[in-house]
Amino acid sequence: MKMRLAEIAKALQVDLTEEWADVVVTSVSFDTRSLQPGALFVPLRGEHDGHEYIKNAISNGAVATLWEEGHEGTPENFPRITVTDSLAALQKLAKYYLYKINPKVVAITGSNGKTTTKDMVAAILGEQFNVKKTHANFNNYIGVPITVLDMEPNTEVLVIEMGMDHFGELDGLSRLVEPDIAVITMIGEAHIEFFGTRDKIADAKMEITHGLKEDGVLIFNGDEPLLTQRVKKLTQETVTFGNRESDNFRGLNIVSNENKTSFRVSKWPDENFMIPMIGSYNVNNALAALSVGDYFRIPVKLMVKALSSFTLTKNRTEWIRGKQGEKILSDVYNSNPTAAKLVLKAFSEAKTAGKRIVVLGDMLQLGEHSKEMHAGLAEAIDPQKIKEIFLCGNDMEQLEEKLKDKFDSTQLHWYKTEEKKKLASVLQNEIEPEDLVLLKGSHGIHLEQVLNDLT
Numbered sequence: 518m519k520m521r522l523a524e525i526a527k528a529l530q531v532d533l534t535e536e537w538a539d540v541v542v543t544s545v546s547f548d549t550r551s552l553q554p555g556a557l558f559v560p561l562r563g564e565h566d567g568h569e570y571i572k573n574a575i576s577n578g579a580v581a582t583l584w585e586e587g588h589e590g591t592p593e594n595f596p597r598i599t600v601t602d603s604l605a606a607l608q609k610l611a612k613y614y615l616y617k618i619n620p621k622v623v624a625i626t627g628s629n630g631k632t633t634t635k636d637m638v639a640a641i642l643g644e645q646f647n648v649k650k651t652h653a654n655f656n657n658y659i660g661v662p663i664t665v666l667d668m669e670p671n672t673e674v675l676v677i678e679m680g681m682d683h684f685g686e687l688d689g690l691s692r693l694v695e696p697d698i699a700v701i702t703m704i705g706e707a708h709i710e711f712f713g714t715r716d717k718i719a720d721a722k723m724e725i726t727h728g729l730k731e732d733g734v735l736i737f738n739g740d741e742p743l744l745t746q747r748v749k750k751l752t753q754e755t756v757t758f759g760n761r762e763s764d765n766f767r768g769l770n771i772v773s774n775e776n777k778t779s780f781r782v783s784k785w786p787d788e789n790f791m792i793p794m795i796g797s798y799n800v801n802n803a804l805a806a807l808s809v810g811d812y813f814r815i816p817v818k819l820m821v822k823a824l825s826s827f828t829l830t831k832n833r834t835e836w837i838r839g840k841q842g843e844k845i846l847s848d849v850y851n852s853n854p855t856a857a858k859l860v861l862k863a864f865s866e867a868k869t870a871g872k873r874i875v876v877l878g879d880m881l882q883l884g885e886h887s888k889e890m891h892a893g894l895a896e897a898i899d900p901q902k903i904k905e906i907f908l909c910g911n912d913m914e915q916l917e918e919k920l921k922d923k924f925d926s927t928q929l930h931w932y933k934t935e936e937k938k939k940l941a942s943v944l945q946n947e948i949e950p951e952d953l954v955l956l957k958g959s960h961g962i963h964l965e966q967v968l969n970d971l972t
């Protein structure tokens with residue numbers, strides 16, 4: 518971006534000291550640890566208050582800052598815009614910048630598959646448009662405005678991931694970006710602790726349509742009755758993807774192995790599609806992305822090409838070579854029952870001359886039924902396929918109990934969350950070069966620490 522402070526102050530409808538009017542901002546940052554020279558610093562509150570880091574911001578090259586009125590430590594003689602609430606100002610500035618750049622907006626949500634679908638959509642649209650996509654998993658009330666403000670002036674399409682774990686969050690994000698296309702990948706159990714039922718998760722996910730333009734489109738998983746029921750109330754056009762005869766984009770002839778998944782699509786029966794990743798469930802993500810590409814009239818041959826070589830954000834079923842030559846399937850960004858069962862089943866079919874070893878971390882935010890949901894993973898763990906299991910976290914102890922009749926004590930290990938180092942050490946001694954290792958656990962369990970010990 519390139520905006521004068523005078524323009525930013527006008528967008529925020531606040532006063533500005535005249536001498537600072539021509540200061541030019543080229544980016545916006547809420548974290549001095551990654552702030553780039555030329556940035557407008559936006560102090561936000563986490564465990565600490567971002568205002569404490571103003572000196573770091575200045576030394577790292579910030580040219581101006583937002584500053585909440587009444588805050589101590591005001592940086593005298595440093596360009597600042599005084600606001601009531603810096604987070605609200607960040608969101609308001611994002612809204613202004615979005616209108617200024619005026620891209621088409623594709624908003625993506627769902628219990629699983631948001632990031633994967635976002636990456637696929639960006640790859641497909643990138644064949645013919647200047648695309649800005651969400652960085653990593655920046656998908657909330659901070660991440661979305663930061664993504665908007667990170668757009669280049671020539672951005673034609675904004676592909677934005679939207680996450681939520683409470684009612685009202687997607688409502689706010691949707692009204693902020695006013696999507697032309699909204700995508701709901703699926704309804705699972707992620708964050709069910711805060712909703713109680715999948716039914717209520719579906720209600721929350723439908724909030725993504727609250728800002729959807731009247732001539733916009735909702736693209737959703739037609740295999741999900743919780744969605745097919747709810748979309749009937751919409752005035753906007755709807756498009757479905759999935760595995761039903763009636764779906765606009767239906768997956769066919771799906772063949773998946775550890776490195777790639779090939780499939781066909783009902784709309785283009787003569788085209789062979791391939792995604793360079795394990796897991797037939799990822800075909801639904803690809804179908805959602807193809808639905809978006811079709812809306813933008815991307816030629817199918819370009820969509821085939823884009824999907825065959827797209828770059829997936831790290832730690833989503835990513836194969837990594839371990840120290841001993843083993844292959845590690847890293848799925849450590851997050852976990853919930855649907856995702857865990859699906860990746861366990863896909864991993865169980867991966868070819869190997871050695872053992873398949875599974876490391877499962879707790880699935881967080883599952884609420885009152887968490888323990889039984891953890892035990893329920895047993896249905897996806899076949900002792901004929903999985904030779905050794907390492908479990909990490911309080912609720913995974915339920916799964917250990919459930920598996921004791923299938924695995925003996927040399928094959929089944931449970932550790933507390935804080936014992937990851939010990940888990941990694943024992944695991945290291947079990948691993949042989951031909952083995953495959955799956956790592957899957959919630960963000961808060963931080964299995965990436967085990968991954969780091971193995972690589």
Ligand SMILES: CC(=O)N[C@H]1[C@@H](OP(=O)(O)OP(=O)(O)OC[C@H]2O[C@@H](n3ccc(=O)[nH]c3=O)[C@H](O)[C@@H]2O)O[C@H](CO)[C@@H](O)[C@@H]1O[C@H](C)C(=O)N[C@@H](C)C(=O)N[C@H](CCC(=O)N[C@@H](CCC[C@@H](N)C(=O)O)C(=O)O)C(=O)O
Pocket residue numbers: 547548549550560561562563564565566567568570573653654655656657658659660661663680681682683686
């Ligand atoms: C407010 C904030 O910036 N938090 C980030 C900060 O967290 P922390 O509490 O450690 O901040 P501090 O107390 O250390 O610092 C306070 C502020 O000062 C800044 N600062 C600090 C030190 C310094 O030297 N310089 C500084 O400028 C600092 O940046 C703070 O602003 O740091 C963490 C580590 O980097 C960040 O992780 C944290 O970011 C939070 C989590 C955040 O929301 N970041 C967004 C950009 C984002 O989108 N993050 C996503 C994850 C989003 C997510 O969880 N999505 C959910 C669904 C939505 C749930 C919603 N209810 C919610 O609460 O988010 C999902 O399921 O996907 C990501 O990073 O992946």
Ligand SMILES: Nc1ncnc2c1ncn2[C@@H]1O[C@H](COP(=O)(O)OP(=O)(O)OP(=O)(O)O)[C@@H](O)[C@H]1O
Pocket residue numbers: 627628629630631632633634654680702703707798799801802832833834848850851852855856857859860
């Ligand atoms: N369509 C899908 N259905 C079920 N599980 C999926 C699907 N897509 C991905 N997954 C599983 O969810 C994991 C996370 O995928 P991805 O990061 O794309 O989802 P996400 O919705 O962004 O997740 P999070 O909200 O945790 O960031 C994958 O590694 C895989 O295990």
Ligand SMILES: C[C@@H](N)C(=O)N[C@H](C)C(=O)O
Pocket residue numbers: 708851852881882959960961962
């Ligand atoms: C990424 C974050 N919002 C999230 O989903 N957290 C899970 C539940 C966790 O803390 O593991």
